[in-house]
Amino acid sequence: SYELTQPPSVSVSPxxxxxxxxSGDKLGDKYACWYQQRPGQSPxxxxxxxxxxxxxxxxxxxxxxxGNTATLTISGTQAMDEADYYCQAWDSSVVFGGGTKLTVL
Amino acid sequence: EVQLAESGxxxxxxxxxxxxxxAASGFTFSDYWLSWVRQxxxxxxxxxxxxxxxxxxKYYVDSVKGRFTISRxxxxxxxxxxMNSLRAEDTAVxxxxxxxxYFASGAWYFDYWGQGTLVTVSS
Numbered sequence: 001s002y003e004l005t006q007p008p009s010v011s012v013s014p015x016x017x018x019x020x021x022x023s024g025d026k027l028g029d030k031y032a033c034w035y036q037q038r039p040g041q042s043p044x045x046x047x048x049x050x051x052x053x054x055x056x057x058x059x060x061x062x063x064x065x066x067g068n069t070a071t072l073t074i075s076g077t078q079a080m081d082e083a084d085y086y087c088q089a090w091d092s093s094v095v096f097g098g099g100t101k102l103t104v105l
Numbered sequence: 106e107v108q109l110a111e112s113g114x115x116x117x118x119x120x121x122x123x124x125x126x127x128a129a130s131g132f133t134f135s136d137y138w139l140s141w142v143r144q145x146x147x148x149x150x151x152x153x154x155x156x157x158x159x160x161x162x163k164y165y166v167d168s169v170k171g172r173f174t175i176s177r178x179x180x181x182x183x184x185x186x187x188m189n190s191l192r193a194e195d196t197a198v199x200x201x202x203x204x205x206x207y208f209a210s211g212a213w214y215f216d217y218w219g220q221g222t223l224v225t226v227s228s
Contacts, residue, residue, distance in 0.1 A: 031213070042200060042221055048216070
């Protein structure tokens, strides 16, 4: 079965750029998306089809996908961005990455 | 405004059954694939099941095949998950999610999620 691998944790200072990676075999040939989940809340879609932002998602969130790696980039990270982030792709079924805890300190 | 509201969670003994419901509003329910996604306490997201717009196609993660059944009632704008032979490892928050699926490109993502309902399987 297809697997997506994320680092368990990433730390970033306020105002800096955070990058969260998601690795999978030939992931660049598929579409990746990203969800943000704040503590005690439901997931929220922040990037879909590799690079697109849903309405209401700040411009500081961006995505890319090439080769075996998709990347979520948060520019000018704010304290409110501290959350768990999950990548997801489709390979005959829905596949989620294990999640990355983003700490803003 | 799109809204998804799950209900039906609770405490159930191992081997027992539970039926989850998801009431939808704010969009044309019959136009979308729908899914159940669960999250065990302190763990990540796990896809559970999908159902096509007209209910003609249903898919499940291997761990629930033969035990869980996804269904929908387009007249009532409602999604369901019948869970039988429940196990301790089924303990999780269960989310109802609206899916966007583009067959030609293979793109699949969840653009709206409910607040979730907690299922606890314990004696």
